[in-house]
Amino acid sequence: MIKVGTNNLGSDPTLVLKNLTVEAEGKTILRNINLKVKSGERVVLFGPNGSGKSTLFKVIMGLDDYKIKKGDIEVDGKSLKKRSIDERVKLGLGYVGQKSVGIKGVTVENLMDQYDFEYENIKKTIDQLNIDELLKRDINYTLSGGEVKRVELFTLSLLDNIHTYLLDELDSGVDLENIGRIAKYLNEVSKEKSIVITTHSGAILKELKVDTAYVILNGEIICKGKPEKVWDCINKQGYEKCLNCEIAEK
Numbered sequence: 001m002i003k004v005g006t007n008n009l010g011s012d013p014t015l016v017l018k019n020l021t022v023e024a025e026g027k028t029i030l031r032n033i034n035l036k037v038k039s040g041e042r043v044v045l046f047g048p049n050g051s052g053k054s055t056l057f058k059v060i061m062g063l064d065d066y067k068i069k070k071g072d073i074e075v076d077g078k079s080l081k082k083r084s085i086d087e088r089v090k091l092g093l094g095y096v097g098q099k100s101v102g103i104k105g106v107t108v109e110n111l112m113d114q115y116d117f118e119y120e121n122i123k124k125t126i127d128q129l130n131i132d133e134l135l136k137r138d139i140n141y142t143l144s145g146g147e148v149k150r151v152e153l154f155t156l157s158l159l160d161n162i163h164t165y166l167l168d169e170l171d172s173g174v175d176l177e178n179i180g181r182i183a184k185y186l187n188e189v190s191k192e193k194s195i196v197i198t199t200h201s202g203a204i205l206k207e208l209k210v211d212t213a214y215v216i217l218n219g220e221i222i223c224k225g226k227p228e229k230v231w232d233c234i235n236k237q238g239y240e241k242c243l244n245c246e247i248a249e250k
């Protein structure tokens with residue numbers, strides 16, 4: 001395991017978004033977002049394309065040039081606003097983005113060689129995610145979308161201080177067999193970690209256990225409720241109707 005900071009698991013909640021309002025290029029993209037992720041909670045964030053899911057994660061991680069106009073993001077009670085990306089990782093946030101960057105000429109095994117891993121400890125994860133061969137390939141370079149997601153989940157597992165996983169569109173571009181594999185893996189991981197996943201298709205929910213669902217539309221959280229109920233409602237009525245839905249926990 002690589003230690004990159006302290007593990008504050010157990011304090012409650014791990015991640016808090018308070019009235020978060022965000023702009024890019026003069027346009028408001030996220031409006032007054034309030035969300036709390038408790039220690040060990042599994043959260044799914046539903047929203048159609050362009051609703052702000054990826055932006056939310058990028059703002060939490062400090063990626064790209066988004067402007068926080070109002071509100072704050074806190075991890076274990078500490079404001080992230082003035083912190084760098086690596087400080088945010090040290091505080092316990094792990095992120096798998098919707099898009100990935102390939103690195104030619106470097107494999108995950110090359111990176112792992114620099115650390116002292118107990119092979120037995122990580123072998124189980126390698127088997128669960130079925131990535132033994134992928135670790136010998138250039139990082140994300142010629143891997144398929146689903147392969148990238150599995151390798152990135154594995155690299156997150158090597159950082160033992162990470163207590164909250166932010167996983168963007170984990171199921172898009174992943175075949176059913178591997179969605180099942182990832183869900184099974186995360187069900188086990190979630191005994192120790194908080195997890196927030198975004199999805200617009202909900203495919204992963206057949207197998208991944210989640211506690212709470214939120215719906216984001218036009219940059220605003222418009223619903224919070226039980227995942228099966230919320231997904232059922234979206235399927236029957238579509239996202240636009242979520243605004244008038246009756247199941248939301250106010």
Ligand code: ADP
Binds near residue numbers: 029
């Ligand atoms: P989702 O992940 O839910 O599909 P995104 O968070 O990627 O949506 O995008 C939300 C909206 O914000 C989209 O309309 C997108 O075009 C816009 N947006 C995101 N980032 C920027 C940016 N840096 N500059 C301008 N517009 C942006």
Ligand code: MG
Binds near residue numbers: 055
């Ligand atoms: Mg997105």
